[in-house]
Amino acid sequence: MNALNIILLVLLFLSGALTVVLVLMHSGKGTGVSDMIASSLYNSAAGSGVWEKNLDRLTVITATVFIACIVVMAISFPTGTLG
Template sequence: MNPLLIIMLVLLVLSGIGLIVFILLHSGKGTGISDMIASSVYSTQTGTSIVEKNLDRITIALAIVFMLSLIVLMIVYPKGSIG
């Protein structure tokens, strides 16, 4: 196997798994009854905190890595002929 193929496939898989994990870590932005109750009980502040900004940055970076590795694989192997 080509070393470029191995590196790109590893990047694609790791960034895909990372995207799933970090998207699930984001807090919900709902306006339903459960959010009203939770906000009154826990008195959460509106706005983004440092943690949410960092989650956003990591998620965007992982999405860029995922898309770039996907594009590189599409350019290098245009017909899907790996092997």
């Protein structure tokens, strides 16, 4: 296994786990993990819009990294090179 494959595997697992955690933190209909955490982090009347925007951005970034790792690994996994 080449260094590129090892780096991609670590990045794949980290981005996958982080994506799952961030998706679970999104607010749903009032009974999600986000509401349990939110009650201790901020007042529901102040700052919830900024919190959700940042959570959306982080989720999109981690999902994009996850998909990019899968595509690059599909191309380069046996040899560890892109050529």
